[in-house]
Amino acid sequence: MKLALLASGNGSNVAAIMQAINDGTLEAEIVAIVCDQPDAYVITRAKLAQLPIFVAPLKAYKTRKAWESAIADYLKEKGAEWVVLAGFMRIVGAPLLEAFPHRIVNIHPALLPNFPGRDGIGDAYAAGVTETGVTVHWVDEGIDSGPIIAQEKLTVDPTWTREELEEKIHHIEHQLYPKTLQRLGKEEEHFS
């Protein structure tokens, strides 16, 4: 699988995917990393790993379409087959969806369709739920709305702080995302 990873922040999921590739549990190659936030730590991670990185702030482009088309062109040029959103805090639109049909996935830190949006962990915590979790799903033009590929549940201990919940969620994400990508790659081999 030739993966392009799109991220906006810390990049702990990017790191988990890199690790799984190094361990051999994910048979894939990262051909590109794209980040829309020039100060994001994921850029440092990409550089340390000597992976190709494209920093593309939205405001550097005249239109949203021009920005997204530039990203899609870069990913095509790098030979990406799969687009993996890992904390990418932007809605994906037509240029990427049309360039990579049925090949864009996202991870969300809640049990969709519950708590979509920017702060799935904080929203679930504030709601006082007894169960939350992590979702990997196909990306469509909506916000965290595409068909679900995989979910893992987490029972919330009512004594946990928000930070503790966040730590448990990230721990699940870092296992579930590489595992699900490996499964998708194998399914594709099987059906092609």
Ligand code: GRF
């Ligand atoms: C993750 O919780 C992911 O589910 C959400 O954004 C967060 C990104 O974290 N979409 P990181 O940048 O991978 O550390």
